Amino acid sequence: MRSRASTLSAGVASLTLLLSPLGSFAQGTHATGDFGFLGPGSGQTVTVTVNGMQFNFQYAYGESPATFADQVAEELNAFAEMDDVSASPGYGSVNLVSTTTGESSDYPFSVSGAPVEVSGPTLTGGS
Numbered sequence: 001m002r003s004r005a006s007t008l009s010a011g012v013a014s015l016t017l018l019l020s021p022l023g024s025f026a027q028g029t030h031a032t033g034d035f036g037f038l039g040p041g042s043g044q045t046v047t048v049t050v051n052g053m054q055f056n057f058q059y060a061y062g063e064s065p066a067t068f069a070d071q072v073a074e075e076l077n078a079f080a081e082m083d084d085v086s087a088s089p090g091y092g093s094v095n096l097v098s099t100t101t102g103e104s105s106d107y108p109f110s111v112s113g114a115p116v117e118v119s120g121p122t123l124t125g126g127s
Contacts, residue, residue: 027101029126030097033109034119035111036065038065041068045058047110048094051085053081053082055082064092096109106123
């Protein structure tokens, strides 16, 4: 169901109401973070740790950062145990968004084993 705006007029004053389906207003904010690969693979194992869960990926020799980021995001989303975050690729980087809201969703995460730039030691912005 889509939201719609209605305007009620009474003389000179007007009031605009935003009508929205029940439950469509998000409670809180999802935490986010990202990491980007800085060069092609050289056959190393890359370890991604999110909220204490560790995942290993093989970064093939000569593989582009964009191709590897696509693979990592797809596989993180495919792991049944990984329900804390949703991952999406973006031009050699992986964007993480917590699946819950609140400060407790500012999960720790790290990436090791390849030249990588990480937004920080935790997801941020959860409220």
